[in-house]
Amino acid sequence: MSADTPLLTLLTTTPLFAVGLTLAAYLLGSALFQRLKRPSWLPAILIAALLLAGALALIGLPYATYQQGATWLTVLLGPATVALGMPLYQQLPRIVELWRPLAICLPIAATLAACYSLAIAWLLGSSDTILASIAAKSVTAPIAIGITEQLGGTVALLLGALLVTGVITIPCVSLAARWLHIDDERLIGFALGLNGHAIGTVRAFEISPTAGAFASLGMSLTGIFTAVLLPLAWRLISMGS
Amino acid sequence: MPALSGFLWLISYWLIGEVVIHFTALPISSGVIGMLLLCATLAVRGRVPTSIAAAAQPLIALLAMLIMPGVVGVFFIIGELAGQWTAILIALVLGTLFSVVTTLWLLKRLIGRPNVR
Structure with a gap:
């Protein structure tokens, strides 16, 4: 009996997993960006997006599932634009x-x-x-x-x-x-x-x-x-x- | 809780934007309508209430993180466009370079005092 698949399924039943993953990638990306002395050709958001895509591929989480959980963050784009x-x-x-x-x-x-x-x-x-x-x-x-x-x-x-x-x-x-x-x-x-x-x-x-x-x-x-x-x-x- | 009531203001303006779009069928997003309404309201009041500043500042600082989930989707469609990517990339990169140069050149010509801050 493999514990991996049920664990991932369990974790992704709550949007907190996707939200946490996004926060982690963002913070890590920003930290790396500072460490690299803020290069203008590699913005923090690209580093963070690459980290996040890598993490999703690594743990085998389908993008659609991630996106569903991340809605909890993206919904804030509305008030943020305002x-x-x-x-x-x-x-x-x-x-x-x-x-x-x-x-x-x-x-x-x-x-x-x-x-x-x-x-x-x-x-x-x-x-x-x-x-x-x-x-x-x-x-x-x-x-x-x-x-x-x-x-x-x-x-x-x-x-x-x-x-x-x-x-x-x-x-x-x-x-x-x-x-x-x-x-x-x-x-x-x-x-x-x-x-x-x-x-x-x-x-x-x-x-x-x-x-x-x-x-x-x-x-x-x-x-x-x-x-x-x-x-x-x-x-x-x-x-x- | 000033930040909370400020946040409620932001959400309300966004919802008003939705209502405006529903009735006018404007092809604009409700966020942009809400933004213009907020700017107009602040201009009428003549100052920024602390509640709105408390909610708006952290949200603006987080803007980059909020667009990340959408951005990541790109890496998952690369396979679907095999063979087309080079043309698309060349078009986007060159096109953006040209349009940035045009924008800045035009602004410089129109404003005429490029080095004044």
């Missing part, structure tokens, strides 16, 4: 100062954020399903899932695209800021949130509260703009071809 309204309010004077350039930049940048990748993927011969799955790559997860369903893409692939985009945005922004000689935290934060959604925003809060507020702004405006226009544009292009 909470971003606080730094947004606190930085309101500095945002109002810049409303004109931000208002001009946002539609162009948010459109290009989707178009560049779509064009490259299309040139490389990706299928329509893949194009539909990566179109919302710069939009924060809760909004992006809705958009992708409307376009007929795969949500799992979308989440992958979100991870890659979010993670790659961080070194891209530091690189581009150095090229263009930009050290304004407001611009860096806005670019992080606009292109790298929640992952970029988390990074921006590590830089400073100001960068974080501009990132929240960039993230939410990109989300709203893309949610309204992308499904519409998609329908027009599909009709044309």
Whole structure:
């Protein structure tokens, strides 16, 4: 009689196992991130996600079972997104100062954020399903899932695209800021949130509260703009071809 | 229990967002609607109540952990996309680099005083 399987089944009957696993991976990932002297190409969230995926594979826990338990954590994403309204309010004077350039930049940048990748993927011969799955790559997860369903893409692939985009945005922004000689935290934060959604925003809060507020702004405006226009544009292009 | 009542505020705003979406069919998430409503409320009141700050600060600090369970799912679909990954990765990495450069360049041009903090 093997004690392993019943024990795992017993443990996973309570969501506390998945929650504990997530907390452990997060804390360990953060500690490793500090130990590695905070590399910009390897954000703490990627280390933690790799640890967590490794742990799930090691103990043989199916992702669906884990995800069910982890709902106890992910449900907090709702109030946490609402909470971003606080730094947004606190930085309101500095945002109002810049409303004109931000208002001009946002539609162009948010459109290009989707178009560049779509064009490259299309040139490389990706299928329509893949194009539909990566179109919302710069939009924060809760909004992006809705958009992708409307376009007929795969949500799992979308989440992958979100991870890659979010993670790659961080070194891209530091690189581009150095090229263009930009050290304004407001611009860096806005670019992080606009292109790298929640992952970029988390990074921006590590830089400073100001960068974080501009990132929240960039993230939410990109989300709203893309949610309204992308499904519409998609329908027009599909009709044309 | 200031944090608890602040948390109740956050949940209420999220639920209001759900109601707004139900009646308007807006393609936006209720979190974003709640965020904009919270920001508007704070702007009207002119200050951040301690209860909301006590609940919002720790939640924002935990944001990275809250998106982790979804992120991990990626490692479990890699097999399904055999052969397509290179094209997808190239598109995402190059596309993101271009769009980050465009965003920053555009902002710098529009704001004109790039080095002022």
